[in-house]
Amino acid sequence: MRLLIIEDDRDAADYLVKAFREVGHVADAAHDGDDGFAMALDGQYDVLIVDRMLPKRDGLSVIGELRKKHIETPALILSALGQVDDRVKGLRAGGDDYLPKPYSFTELLARVEVLSRRRAARAEETELRVGDLYLDRLSHTVRRGTEEIVLQPREFRLLEYLMRHAGQVVTRTMLLENVWDYHFDPQTNVIDVHISRLRSKIDKGFAQPLLHTVRGAGYMIRDGAR
Amino acid sequence: MAQDSQAQDKKARTFSALGKLLRTTTFKLTLVYLTVFALFAMALLGYFAFNTRRLITEQITDTVNAEITGLSEQYRLGGIRRLVLTVDARARRPGSSLYLVTTFNGDTLAGNVTDLPTGVLDTDGWIETPYKRLDETEGATHPEHHSLVRVFQLPGGFRLLVGRDLEERERLYSIIASAGRWSIALVIVLGLGGGLFVTRRVLRRVDAMTETSRSIMAGDLGERLPVEGTGDELDRLAENVNLMLERIEALMHGLKEVSDNIAHDLKTPLTRLRNRCEEALRTASSEAEYRSALEGTIEESDGLIRTFNALLLIARAESGQSRDDMAEFDAAELARDIGELYEPLAEERGIALTVEAEQPATLKGKRDLVSQALANLVDNAIKYSLAGERPADAPPPAILVRAQVEGERVLLTVADNGPGIPEADRSRALERFVRLEQSRSLPGSGLGLSLAAAVARLHDGELTLADNAPGLKSIIALPRTGPVQMAG
Numbered sequence: 001m002r003l004l005i006i007e008d009d010r011d012a013a014d015y016l017v018k019a020f021r022e023v024g025h026v027a028d029a030a031h032d033g034d035d036g037f038a039m040a041l042d043g044q045y046d047v048l049i050v051d052r053m054l055p056k057r058d059g060l061s062v063i064g065e066l067r068k069k070h071i072e073t074p075a076l077i078l079s080a081l082g083q084v085d086d087r088v089k090g091l092r093a094g095g096d097d098y099l100p101k102p103y104s105f106t107e108l109l110a111r112v113e114v115l116s117r118r119r120a121a122r123a124e125e126t127e128l129r130v131g132d133l134y135l136d137r138l139s140h141t142v143r144r145g146t147e148e149i150v151l152q153p154r155e156f157r158l159l160e161y162l163m164r165h166a167g168q169v170v171t172r173t174m175l176l177e178n179v180w181d182y183h184f185d186p187q188t189n190v191i192d193v194h195i196s197r198l199r200s201k202i203d204k205g206f207a208q209p210l211l212h213t214v215r216g217a218g219y220m221i222r223d224g225a226r
Numbered sequence: 227m228a229q230d231s232q233a234q235d236k237k238a239r240t241f242s243a244l245g246k247l248l249r250t251t252t253f254k255l256t257l258v259y260l261t262v263f264a265l266f267a268m269a270l271l272g273y274f275a276f277n278t279r280r281l282i283t284e285q286i287t288d289t290v291n292a293e294i295t296g297l298s299e300q301y302r303l304g305g306i307r308r309l310v311l312t313v314d315a316r317a318r319r320p321g322s323s324l325y326l327v328t329t330f331n332g333d334t335l336a337g338n339v340t341d342l343p344t345g346v347l348d349t350d351g352w353i354e355t356p357y358k359r360l361d362e363t364e365g366a367t368h369p370e371h372h373s374l375v376r377v378f379q380l381p382g383g384f385r386l387l388v389g390r391d392l393e394e395r396e397r398l399y400s401i402i403a404s405a406g407r408w409s410i411a412l413v414i415v416l417g418l419g420g421g422l423f424v425t426r427r428v429l430r431r432v433d434a435m436t437e438t439s440r441s442i443m444a445g446d447l448g449e450r451l452p453v454e455g456t457g458d459e460l461d462r463l464a465e466n467v468n469l470m471l472e473r474i475e476a477l478m479h480g481l482k483e484v485s486d487n488i489a490h491d492l493k494t495p496l497t498r499l500r501n502r503c504e505e506a507l508r509t510a511s512s513e514a515e516y517r518s519a520l521e522g523t524i525e526e527s528d529g530l531i532r533t534f535n536a537l538l539l540i541a542r543a544e545s546g547q548s549r550d551d552m553a554e555f556d557a558a559e560l561a562r563d564i565g566e567l568y569e570p571l572a573e574e575r576g577i578a579l580t581v582e583a584e585q586p587a588t589l590k591g592k593r594d595l596v597s598q599a600l601a602n603l604v605d606n607a608i609k610y611s612l613a614g615e616r617p618a619d620a621p622p623p624a625i626l627v628r629a630q631v632e633g634e635r636v637l638l639t640v641a642d643n644g645p646g647i648p649e650a651d652r653s654r655a656l657e658r659f660v661r662l663e664q665s666r667s668l669p670g671s672g673l674g675l676s677l678a679a680a681v682a683r684l685h686d687g688e689l690t691l692a693d694n695a696p697g698l699k700s701i702i703a704l705p706r707t708g709p710v711q712m713a714g
Contacts, residue, residue, distance in 0.1 A: 102531055104524070154566060180567060184598040185532060188605055193570040216521065 001116050002044060003027040006036030006062065007051040007078065016049065019105050020112075033057025040066055045073055046116045049108070052079035052090065060093040067094040074115040078103065087183060106217040110169040117168070128163040131210055131223035133202060135163055144202055154179070155198050162211070162221040171218035195219055252428050256421025264413050271406035278398055286374050286390040287352070293323060293388045294378050301380055309386070310336040323390050324357065324373055330383035339373075339387070347385055352376050354392070372396065431460055435467075447475045488537065492530065499526040536673040543595065543680035552685075554707060555593045557636045558583035561629035564597060568604045572625060577611060579604075583629035587636040590707045591685045596638075599681040599689075600627070602674035603640040603700045611644030611697065635687070636706040643697035652691040678702060 003020055005027055007013040013029040020027040028045075030036035033054040040048055040062070048066075052059040063075050077095040079086060087098045097111050128135040134143045140156060142149045151159065158179050162170060172191040176182050195211070203209045212220050247253060293316075301309040306327075313325045317338040326337035332347060334340075341358035356370050375389025435451050442449050450471065451464040506519030565581035572579035589596075607625045621643055628639040647655050655675055678700070679689040687704035 102527075104528075180563070182567075182597060182601075183594055184601070185535070186567070186601050186605060188571060188608065190567055190571045193574050194567075197570050 001025045001046045001113070003047050003049060003112065004036065004040055004045040005029045005049045006031075006033070006040075006054060006059065007049070008032060008054050009051070016105075016108075020109075023109065031055075033059070033062050037062045037065060040071065040073065041069070047112050048073050048075040049112065050075055050077055050095070052077055052081065052086075060090060060095075063094040076108075076111055076115060078108075106169070107171050107173060110171045110174060110218060113168050114165055114170070114174070117165075128160065128166075130163055130166045130221050131208065133163070133210055133221075135160060142202070144206060149201055151198075151201060155194070155201070158194060158198055159202065159221075162219065165221075167220065167222045169214050169217050169220050174218070247422065247425055247429060250425050250429055252425040253421055256417065256425065260414060260417035260421065263417065264410055267409055267413055268406065271402060271409070275399060275402040275406075278402065279395060282395040282398065283374070286392075286395075287376075289323065290374075290376050290388045290390060294376060294386065297386055297388065298378065298380060301384075301386075306335070306382070306384055309380075309384075313337055323388060324359075324375060326385075326387040328385045328387075330385070335384070337387070339389075342387075346375070347377055347387065349377055350379055355389075357389075428460070435460075435464065442471065447471065447478060492533065495526050495530050495533075499523055499530075502526065533673065536677055539595075539598075540673065540677050540680045543677070543684040552591050553593065554588055554590050555596075557587040557589050557596070557638060557704070558585060558629040560593065560597055561600065561627050561638060564600045564604055565627045567601070568608065572608055575608060575612060576623065577608060578622065578624040579608075579627065580624070581627045583627070585631060587629050587631045588707050589636045589685070589704050591704065592681075595681045595684065596702075596704070599678035599702060600638055600640070602678050603638075603702070606674050606700070607640050607642040607644070607698070611642040631706055634706060635703045638702040638704070639699060641694045641697060641699040643694060646693060646696055646698040647691060649693065655691060675700075 003025055005013050005016050005020075007016065007029065008031050010031060013031065017027040017029050028039065030039050033056045036048075036050065036054070037057060039045075048063075050059040050062060054062070059077060059079075063077070066073070066075075074096040075094065076097045076099060077090040078099055078101060079090065080101045087100075090098045096115055099108060099111060126136065126138050128137070132145045135156075136142075137160065142151055142156070142159065158175065161175065161179050172189065173185070175191050176186070195213075199209075199211045203211055208223075210221050210223065212222065214220050297309060297312065300312045310327060313327050313336040316322055317325045317336070322338065324337075324339045326339045326342075326347075327335045328347060329335060338360045339357050340360050341356075343355060346353060346355050352374065353376075354372065354374050357373050357375075358371065372392040373389045374392055375387050378386040378388070380386050431452070431454070438449050438451050450468045453461050453464045453468070455461065502519055502522050506516060510516045510519055561583040562581050565579060565583075569579045604625065604627060611623045611625060624643055626639070626641045628637070628641070630637050630639075675689070675691075682689040682702050682704065685704045687702060690701050690703070692699040692701065
């Protein structure tokens with residue numbers, strides 16, 4: 001995956017470039033809005049990581065200009081402004097995701113990976129499959145092997161989100177945002193309990209667990225046999 | 227030399243004090259009033275003097291006219307002889323008018339007047355003229371008399387002069403003039419004196435206030451402006467300023483408490499963080515130990531960020547600047563959502579969580595903030611309903627989340643049957659960072675309730691804590707919108 005990081009704080013940018021390279025991605029950095037815009041124009045990148053406050057041209061207008069030129073590279077906005085209003089503004093300007101500072105790298109990585117594959121998964125499949133677990137989005141049914149599994153509506157959406165990003169780490173915040181549409185941080189880890197309920201329904205009694213906890217990051221659904 | 231400069235100093239001080247006095251609004255007002263009153267008094271006296279003079283003149287002319295009519299009648303009846311007799315008789319009466327009868331060429335026939343300037347007798351009609359009385363002894367100096375006389379040409383060439391002395395009129399006039407001078411002098415003296423007195427009094431009080439405000443500005447917020455208790459405008463001003471100072475002092479106190487609390491709640495985890503790093507540097511020997519120390523550090527800093535975010539959110543909600551883009555939403559649906567979010571967690575801890583929110587309860591506001599406020603309340607309920615010693619006969623732990631419409635308000639209630647909060651502590655529990663003693667050991671930023679309260683205030687509502695007997699009942703009351711509910 002090729003990434004462009006537009007961030008004026010050189011330390012932060014260097015750290016991100018290094019960290020992304022360590023996990024096997026290609027990352028470039030730009031330190032102001034104009035440079036970033038020029039580099040992003042090439043369209044060679046899979047995901048843009050854009051700081052909101054930049055010298056010369058601010059992050060939102062960089063994204064806005066790119067969208068005007070029909071460059072639809074997914075963009076994640078990084079910002080010290082973490083309120084819901086700011087987030088809404090960021091997404092309206094053409095950003096695809098919004099992460100308030102300070103962020104953890106695992107959270108950023110998980111979100112960037114999800115963004116990079118969004119385009120590929122745009123063709124909405126009606127049936128999702130991981131191992132022998134099937135989810136039919138039209139009939140709202142879930143099967144594991146031949147056994148039908150009954151899920152609550154929220155559990156269904158939770159599983160659907162996980163399965164659409166099968167093989168990718170999904171963080172608790174991502175789940176809270178995408179499954180529940182909450183943009184705050186509940187002090188207790190309510191998500192964990194929902195996951196363990198779901199796990200007991202889809203994994204219990206099967207030799208091969210599909211729903212995995214990724215320590216220090218979140219969760220991932222994947223076919224363990226492969 | 228030194229004495230000289232000292233004296234000069236004193237003089238300069240006196241002058242500057244006087245200058246200050248003269249520059250005050252009160253004194254300027256006094257001057258304006260003084261001028262107005264002096265002009266008024268002068269106009270009044272002038273009018274009075276003018277009218278008196280006119281009245282006296284009128285009286286004189288009336289008397290003189292009557293006498294001339296009478297005397298010419300005598301002349302008509304008995305000729306010059308009878309006129310001379312009559313004039314003689316009248317002229318001798320004390321306080322008599324002035325009379326003179328002359329021949330055509332000016333020889334006196336009868337009368338009590340002499341020394342008239344030449345030409346007086348040639349005029350016909352009214353004239354003011356100096357004269358001498360005939361009975362005044364020759365040689366002795368007498369003040370000059372003034373008179374108003376009328377000369378009347380009798381048929382046959384005789385002339386008749388009748389007049390009155392003007393002394394009375396002059397005396398009255400001079401009395402009025404001196405009264406005028408004195409009263410104006412008095413007005414000026416009293417006015418200036420009174421003005422200075424009042425000005426000094428006001429200036430002294432204003433100076434006292436200025437002095438106090440200086441010391442308040444210097445940082446002593448406990449000071450208060452002096453109030454004399456007379457209930458006048460300066461007192462009212464001082465009282466209001468004092469009220470304002472009290473409010474400011476309370477706010478400052480609150481601010482100080484908050485910053486102390488912030489310092490405490492941010493410094494404590496920062497210290498822990500630092501300690502953990504130091505300890506790892508000192509004692510860790512394996513990679514696993516370093517790793518766990520670093521993980522602990524990250525966890526600790528996440529907690530710090532959470533506290534910080536909550537603080538920012540409270541500050542934002544309280545400043546009310548984000549009041550704009552509020553939208554209508556159903557609080558009942560929101561309550562069901564939050565209930566659903568927390569239900570598994572409650573169940574895991576053996577708490578029965580039920581939601582009562584069937585009727586729609588629309589309100590206008592920020593859905594996300596209200597969600598967070600309600601989530602905080604539920605979070606608290608779950609955390610604290612299991613805290614402390616539970617008596618053996620206590621009912622199983624349960625939490626009720628309810629959304630209902632009551633009159634013009636939407637009530638979002640979270641009720642538990644845990645230990646609750648003693649009534650005395652309830653209002654304190656809403657303050658930022660206050661975590662009541664018994665809960666110090668539980669995790670949390672201590673900002674949950676403050677945040678809920680701030681969100682309620684942002685929506686023109688309020689958060690109240692009540693006794694659920696047993697347990698705590700937290701109620702967010704928000705103004706509702708949407709269709710009026712039918713009675714029954």
